[in-house]
Amino acid sequence: MKRLLITAGLLTCLAATNAQDIAPYGALPTKAQLEWQDLENYMFIVFGPNTFTDKEWGDGTEDPKVFNPTQLDARQWARTAKEAGMKAIIIVAKHHDGFCLFPSKYSNHTVRESAWKNGKGDVLREIADACKEYGLKFGVYLSPWDRNSPDYGTPYYNQLFANMLNEIYAGYGPIFEQWFDGANGEGPNGKKQEYDWEFFYQTVYHNQPGTVIFSDIGPGCRWVGNENGSAGTTNWSTINTKGFEPGAKAPAPAILNKGEEDGAAWVPAESDVSIRPGWFYSPSTDNSVKSVDKLMEIYYSSVGRNSNLLLNVPSDRRGLIPAKDSLRLMEFRRMREQVFKKNLALNAKVTASHSRSQLKPASLADGNASTYWASPDSVKTPVITLNFEKAVTFNRLLLQEYIALGQRVKAFRVEVLDHGRYKEIANETTIGHKRILLLPDTKTKGLRITITDAKACPVLSEVQLFKAPKS
Template sequence: MNQKNYTILFILTLVCFAKFSFSQEQLPLPTPAQLQWQNAELAALVCWDMHVFDGEFYVQKEARITPVKDYNAFNPQNYDMDQWIKSLKDGGFKMAIFTVSHETGFFFHQSDATPYCMKALKWQDGKGDILRDFKASCEKYGILPGVYIGTRWNSFYGVYDFKVNGNNQFAENRQQHYNLMIENIVEEIFTNYGDWAMVWFDGGAHGPEQGGPDVLSAFEKYQPNCLFYHNLQRADMRWGGSESGTVPYPCWSTFPYPSTGAGESAKKEIHANNFQLLKTGIPDGKYFMPAMSDAPLRGNGGHDWFWEPNRDHIIFPLETLIEKYYKSVGHNTSLILGVTPNPDGLMPEFDVKRLKEFGDEIKRRFSSPVATTSGTGEKLVLKLPKMQKVNQLVLMEDIAKGERIREFVLEGKTKEGWQTIFEGSCIGHKFIHRFDAVDLSKIRLQILESKGDPQIKEFTVYNVEG
């Protein structure tokens, strides 16, 4: 081999090494918990708190500062946790998250750290444990269990925005008491109930540096394989910038900061332009932090995360839920849908019906592909069994190797030749595109820009009626 060939070989080696080095070292990669989160796609936030039982309409600003009048109003006569979780299973949900505590400060588990918990109730002679039942039922139905812990507001203890009111010794002592109590409660939840798939601290969880309890240390010690959301140091996922159950396209899973903050602690650029950065992420973010798209099921003309009487009419129509699916799961996020059991201890009849309709419709739309393929490289051609109508396709990257694709084009082979279907940027975990039905024999994906070799986990085309 002459000197010229050696030089060419050396240059090619450097190029290959550079591509390998970039894709392996510079692209942020998801943790196993983050992969599990994005693969779940559909999660239910099961919201229950003491104000569900007071017969009054929930007003958040009042609930945060007003202790519950009578916590023994909690008396669900037909309580059936399996009915809750089965309704979620029928809806196609892969994960469920239960509000073990919210703004009233009551904890729905057996606690030795606070008296304001299930032990205080007359119901089940003070021996009930909703969190225990929730975890067991999730395991029974194959649902990933998550727990939502409210520490930022606690009307029973007089804590608002993480803090006890006042600047005197009493307030300081009270704050120390509250912080220690929360740390002990969190340790109970992390050690007495097995593994969690996700832990969600409502409104964030300020740590000792902001005068709050240290929950991150307990998490890292006892639940290291779980998804953490969130405090000023760490966020394994991010809020999608609205409670509409949708995000715009594109929505990248990478973010410029390791956490998002909460309230005044959030960076100005995160607040800017109506939380645009949370909604879109950035393509070359340093941190892997996928977005969520959250909305309550009872949000059609209202916004009820918690059950209220005579509100069945605000349950989202099926077609609205399907649209949210396309603009959440289909835009590279997971959809979190808020559901709430009623005071009888059951998921309401109309909610159960709508969840089942939703699950059945998603199955109908995505259970019969026309053709599918996968592969690596800058071009993939999907040959259809025959010239036929198609109107929907799904693309998925192998995000375990990072979000690599930056620009792509989709083209269909008609009788007149290749025609452009879509020009896009982000694929990520999943991108779903709907288009007017057209007769095609092939569909071609061309990657125009990527960081490292493109890794297409799935390229599937459908013809969906209706």
């Protein structure tokens, strides 16, 4: 045992030394961004007066007493997320109507003025506590647009909004992600607000430096450019943010969808989508919950394209996730587990045309994303080959870059051994944190991956193969 511990220690030191030997390329993720990317799949909960008025965007004039869930159970939300294989929840604490799910002292349009619990309730407290109980990370959406606040559109409002952020960060524990959108319409006085985004960002960082901030341009992670849960087939984790702002002054959706090669800032994509047609619960959508096949398609188009997946599962008017939605989430988890249950590449003998000293190609098929292989600095188009003693049949190929050192791969080709010759089955672009290719059933004893273009020597952590069952 002592010998094994010493050996493990030496290998860890060796890996650290090799990482130092490889020069990082371009913009790099922070530790918080790396941890965020590993979450991959988490829950959005959009809930508020609109749930009861059957609107998507409230106008701020609704009577707060309309908010009155009869069975609200944040532990049910958290338990559902946990059992669905999700690792975090982001709650909409204030939407554009200005209604706060917590008794903010900076608003008169909150749960304090509602009929729920005679004004003594705090949804934000209940979900924060439930996330802690179930081991989930906790995030908050707070809309800067406020259609109820009389201060909106005045010089004071930015300070009021920052005060509300301070209130949340002081009172509700660690927040892994702060969600901002750029919606900016008129307030009750008919005026629009000039948002002080830098002030808002610094308010968050002053409280919790490790929080990942979402907006059109980050700075922690970016909107993917649509609400379909679909990242670009080419997707860089880098973009140029200088001169842009969230909202109307953001980069074009097409740019947000695929990122920018050699962008100056590391701002990876987050793909947001709802399990129902709308963001808020509506009885009219009870028979329109997305199918498992559709959710898998979204998963492959988001997590499988170097993006995280934020899936909205709205609470109903009782304050519960409906049974249909919960069941679909469990089916979705079961399907993912069936697809990725057995990594066929673990049985492969891995070789490479070129390898960096002491970094073995076998690391690519060890099932451990923290180990990696790299080619020498002078080689940007190496060839990786997996050979199998017995033929394997697969239809999913998963690739990962070691993104702590930057995103490098620009294009790659996949070939399989077919009657003694290699046949191309895929020719794709970026990899990033994770790339999953959907392929026809393919039986082979040999797989060859050629990096055809790269910004610097490729650094890859995983090559995995799976045989997904038919739907």
